[in-house]
Amino acid sequence: MSGAPLLDISDLRISFKSDTGYMNAVAGVSLSLRPGETVGLVGESGCGKSVTSLSIMRLLPKTAKIEGSIRFEGKDLLGLKESEVRKYRGNDISMIFQEPMSALNPVLRIEDQISEPLRMHRKMSKREMHDRVVELLRSVGIPRPEQIAKEYPHQLSGGMRQRVMIAMAMACEPKLLIADEPTTALDVTVQAQILDLLRQLQAKNNMALLLITHDLGVVAEMCERVIVMYAGKVVEEGDVRSVFRNPQHPYTVGLLNSIPKLTGERERLTPIKGNVPSLANMPVGCRFAPRCPFAKEICRTEHPPLTKVAAGSRVSCWLAEEAVAQ
Amino acid sequence: MASYIIRRLIGAVVVLFGISIITFIIAYAAPGDPARLIVGAKAPQSVVDAVRHNLGLDQPLPIQYIHYVGRLLQGNLGFSYHNNLPVTELLGQRLGNTVQLALGGWIVELILGIPLGIFGALYHRRIADYILSFLSLVGISMPVFVFGMWLIQNVAHGLGILPLGGAGGISHLILPSITLGVTGMAFYQRLMKSSMVEVMGQDYIRTARAFGVPPRRVITHHAMRNGLLPAVTYAGMDIAQLFGGVVLTETVFNYPGIGQLAWQSIENLDFPVIMATVLLAAVFVVVANFVVDIVYSVIDPRISLS
Ligand SMILES: Nc1ncnc2c1ncn2[C@@H]1O[C@H](COP(=O)(O)OP(=O)(O)O)[C@@H](O)[C@H]1O
Ligand SMILES: [Mg+2]
Numbered sequence: 001m002s003g004a005p006l007l008d009i010s011d012l013r014i015s016f017k018s019d020t021g022y023m024n025a026v027a028g029v030s031l032s033l034r035p036g037e038t039v040g041l042v043g044e045s046g047c048g049k050s051v052t053s054l055s056i057m058r059l060l061p062k063t064a065k066i067e068g069s070i071r072f073e074g075k076d077l078l079g080l081k082e083s084e085v086r087k088y089r090g091n092d093i094s095m096i097f098q099e100p101m102s103a104l105n106p107v108l109r110i111e112d113q114i115s116e117p118l119r120m121h122r123k124m125s126k127r128e129m130h131d132r133v134v135e136l137l138r139s140v141g142i143p144r145p146e147q148i149a150k151e152y153p154h155q156l157s158g159g160m161r162q163r164v165m166i167a168m169a170m171a172c173e174p175k176l177l178i179a180d181e182p183t184t185a186l187d188v189t190v191q192a193q194i195l196d197l198l199r200q201l202q203a204k205n206n207m208a209l210l211l212i213t214h215d216l217g218v219v220a221e222m223c224e225r226v227i228v229m230y231a232g233k234v235v236e237e238g239d240v241r242s243v244f245r246n247p248q249h250p251y252t253v254g255l256l257n258s259i260p261k262l263t264g265e266r267e268r269l270t271p272i273k274g275n276v277p278s279l280a281n282m283p284v285g286c287r288f289a290p291r292c293p294f295a296k297e298i299c300r301t302e303h304p305p306l307t308k309v310a311a312g313s314r315v316s317c318w319l320a321e322e323a324v325a326q
Numbered sequence: 327m328a329s330y331i332i333r334r335l336i337g338a339v340v341v342l343f344g345i346s347i348i349t350f351i352i353a354y355a356a357p358g359d360p361a362r363l364i365v366g367a368k369a370p371q372s373v374v375d376a377v378r379h380n381l382g383l384d385q386p387l388p389i390q391y392i393h394y395v396g397r398l399l400q401g402n403l404g405f406s407y408h409n410n411l412p413v414t415e416l417l418g419q420r421l422g423n424t425v426q427l428a429l430g431g432w433i434v435e436l437i438l439g440i441p442l443g444i445f446g447a448l449y450h451r452r453i454a455d456y457i458l459s460f461l462s463l464v465g466i467s468m469p470v471f472v473f474g475m476w477l478i479q480n481v482a483h484g485l486g487i488l489p490l491g492g493a494g495g496i497s498h499l500i501l502p503s504i505t506l507g508v509t510g511m512a513f514y515q516r517l518m519k520s521s522m523v524e525v526m527g528q529d530y531i532r533t534a535r536a537f538g539v540p541p542r543r544v545i546t547h548h549a550m551r552n553g554l555l556p557a558v559t560y561a562g563m564d565i566a567q568l569f570g571g572v573v574l575t576e577t578v579f580n581y582p583g584i585g586q587l588a589w590q591s592i593e594n595l596d597f598p599v600i601m602a603t604v605l606l607a608a609v610f611v612v613v614a615n616f617v618v619d620i621v622y623s624v625i626d627p628r629i630s631l632s
Contacts, residue, residue, distance in 0.1 A: 059536055083540075090537030102529035106628055107551045120538040152627040168537065 004074070005032040006208050007056070007176055012068040014051050014060070014232075016279075022065060023279040025051045027232040029068075035175065038202065038209040040219035040240070042255065043229035046276045049212045052229075053178050057093055058085050072176070090117035094169035098181040100161035104153040110137075110164055111149035117171040136167040140197060159190035166197065173205055180212045195222060217259045220244060228252050231277055231287040234306060238313025248315035251288050286318065294319055330631045334619075338612045345608040346398065350391050353597045363595060364407045398605075404598030408591070413602045416587060423493050424583035427506065427576065428568050430499045434507020435514055435564070440557065442511070443518025444545065447553075450523050458515070465512035470571055474505040474578035491580035502579045506571045510564065517560055522553040551625055558625065562611075562618035569607045 014026035026048045033039050041049050054060050056070055058077065070077045072093065077085060094117075097103040105113060114136060115129045124132065130149075137145035140163040153161055162182060169177055179198065183191040199222065202209050211222055219226050219240060227237040228251065236249040247253045254272035274291035283289055289299040298318050306316040309323070361378040362369075378384050382393055397404065403413035442458060449455040482490045482501060489498050525531065526549055534548040569585070576585035584603055591599035623629045 054532075057536060059532060086538045086540060088538075089535070095536045097529065097533065099529060103533045105530040105534070105548055105552070107626055108548070116534065116539060117537040120540075154628050165533075 003034055006035045008032040008071040010069050015065045017063040025232055029234055031227050033208045036206045038223045040223035040226040041212045044276055047229045048232040050180055053180050053212055057089050091121040091172045093176045094174040095178040096165045096169050096182050098184050100165050114168045121172050140167040158186050162194055176208045178210045216255050236315045242312040248320045249317045250292050349601045349604045353601055358595050403602040406596050406599050408594045408596040413598050420583045420587055427502055430503030431506025434503050435511040439511035439514025440518050443515040444522055446519035447522030462512040462515045470509050470574040471578050477501045493582050502575045505575050517556050521556045525549045525553045558622050562615040565614035566611050
């Protein structure tokens with residue numbers, strides 16, 4: 001763990017204004033990425049991954065209240081004026097989304113969409129812009145780039161659309177790419193191709209990648225470090241190898257048990273019983289306690305701190321805490 | 327494309343055919359004897375009967391209808407005894423005026439309605455939006471003749487800068503166009519507002535923002551074309567609305583167009599003219615909807631005309 005972090009989020013808290021007051025969606029998340037590093041952010045649907053990732057470039061709606069600090073190359077993005085944050089968007093930091101269909105504009109040609117970040121952040125002539133778009137399309141593995149540039153999103157397949165999104169994200173050679181479930185909407189073979197592409201581009205550009213997913217299999221394949229979120233909090237984090245070999249939090253164990261095994265016969269998955277608590281109804285103690293098979297008295301009344309329990313990983317769980325104490 | 331146009335043309339013929347039947351039946355069922363209206367109240371019954379026979383009005387209804395359609399196909403819309411002129415000639419004199427007025431009103435509707443709708447979407451649920459919504463409600467519920475009279479009284483008469491009525495040049499078009507436009511723009515405003523609010527919540531708008539596009543360009547380049555689609559669809563139906571507005575506006579401003587003619591013909595039970603204006607309105611609506619479909623397919627690449 002050497003060198004200054006590229007992105008450093010500390011004690012991030014996000015609430016949404018509602019009719020009945022503020023609903024807390026993210027409650028004190030800290031995470032950091034070094035240049036060129038790949039970090040996975042995992043957790044079930046609804047645990048606050050997208051909200052966290054959107055807050056980095058301040059893309060949440062006005063109803064969101066964001067507290068804490070988000071530093072990029074040392075600069076606190078939360079303290080910047082809107083016009084100053086815009087200089088980062090699609091430039092030093094890029095983002096791609098889960099649904100490549102709805103994330104692309106149905107009435108604009110591919111070329112028009114990919115050249116948008118260039119238009120915003122680079123001074124280029126029309127000719128240069130066109131050449132760059134074609135080059136980008138080629139670099140993300142799109143055949144016949146000259147022709148595809150003139151088409152509309154509905155004329156492309158899901159995988160091609162996601163490639164277009166990636167081309168757009170790479171336009172200004174970002175230092176950080178945030179990918180929010182980039183392969184969830186795609187079928188398995190296309191999924192593998194897109195992950196492959198991301199890995200290649202990352203290595204070529206020494207770009208940091210914050211990969212958001214609910215699939216630990218993807219994390220194992222792509223990431224150096226992993227951060228496990230549950231109900232708006234980080235429950236466990238560490239390097240992928242340590243966390244996968246020796247998961248500390250019962251939630252992480254549950255997620256690992258629900259990865260489909262690719263070897264042998266298709267085994268039955270054991271999903272974690274129960275559901276993520278709603279924002280309006282957060283448990284007071286450990287947020288996972290109602291679903292935890294090992295929950296004890298203290299788990300229901302007090303929230304466990306995030307502490308270092310083993311080399312290279314930290315966990316927020318009373319059971320692990322005790323194990324260390326003994 | 328060619329097969330699409332052919333299908334649309336067949337559809338148009340069917341619609342116009344249906345409308346011709348309806349107007350014919352309404353004219354037939356209306357009170358008053360056309361033959362008596364032509365010869366006057368004092369003429370003896372024998373003269374009335376002779377006129378009725380000459381006009382073919384003593385024949386069975388289906389036969390009368392077939393004759394009517396036959397004349398229509400030859401471009402003969404009938405004869406207005408009240409004006410003592412063929413209907414085609416009457417319409418021809420006034421058509422240009424009405425087209426100018428309808429276009430003027432439509433332009434005012436768009437110039438006011440579309441930007442106000444976008445503005446309302448940007449200030450959704452803020453004070454400016456509530457004020458606009460209230461004003462648009464006033465606009466929707468304001469009768470043409472009230473607003474038209476008010477303009478005549480306060481602008482034409484009060485300020486003395488524009489003509490009180492009649493036709494001839496741009497100056498005569500201004501107040502009637504404003505009357506038509508203001509009373510009709512509220513629909514565009516509401517439609518544009520709700521569709522822009524929806525569009526601004528779409529993922530691709532978030533994408534545009536995520537790539538550093540500033541708010542103004544998000545609206546003009548990324549949101550507006552999508553947001554315009556419902557307004558384009560409405561523009562087709564609006565032609566029918568405009569026709570209703572035109573009848574009243576032309577009457578208020580004593581403007582010699584088709585609308586005023588229709589109004590006078592209704593007062594005088596001048597059926598050939600009434601039937602012709604209804605048919606003409608139907609033709610306009612059919613043509614407008616066809617144009618709307620083509621414009622729609624130009625704006626939205628997902629729609630193809632086939
Ligand atoms: N704009 C919003 N307004 C109110 N609540 C929101 C909004 N966006 C997300 N949330 C809530 O925040 C929580 C976390 O959502 P999200 O970050 O999308 O989860 P995920 O981990 O599946 O990406 C959810 O309970 C969701 O309902
Ligand atoms: Mg999500």
